[in-house]
Amino acid sequence: MESVAARLVRARQDARLTQVELARSVGVAQSVVSRIEAGDTQRSKYLIPIAQTLGVSPEWLAQGVGPARHATAAEIRRYECAGAETRLIIQALLSIEHGLPMPAEAPASLRPLLEAARLMVRQTPRV
Missing domain, CATH: 1.10.260.40 (lambda repressor-like DNA-binding domains)
Known part of the structure; x- marks a missing residue:
């Protein structure tokens, strides 16, 4: 741990x-x-x-208990206004942004794009 x-x-x-x-x-x-x-x-x-x-x-x-980060108020509002598929995409992108596992429910058609985004995030140098 x-x-x-x-x-x-x-x-x-x-x-x-x-x-x-x-x-x-x-x-x-x-x-x-x-x-x-x-x-x-x-x-x-x-x-x-x-x-x-x-x-x-x-x-x-x-x-070390629970998620590292809670969603911001703006993220929650954006999430609540979206349809079901869009919410899954937002969840996946937030997961990528914060280094968390991608939700299993992410649409299969978008998995290649989300994986590419994950690789881009990993390769982006941190200042």
Whole structure:
């Protein structure tokens, strides 16, 4: 199972933030973020505001439980307005974007296109 440190590093890099930028956003010293990422601190009182800043679930960040990320309000509105097939496509694209497994219900006719999108996401360099 992935550690708190590894989950924090992954979430911070996915958000394209440095330790300094994350620390400023949360209102803590950079050393707080550094200690958590180094594995020196497992149970920081700052995990909830860090998770909120990074847009990930506090439960996932602290314990590795549940999905890493909850859908944003805009994603939910977009999803609710769509038809059934479109909702499956949106689910698949969000899964690809966030490195999650593709839903099994994704339309077979679109699987080649979705797999190509997944490969493009994997090959895109992270800053």
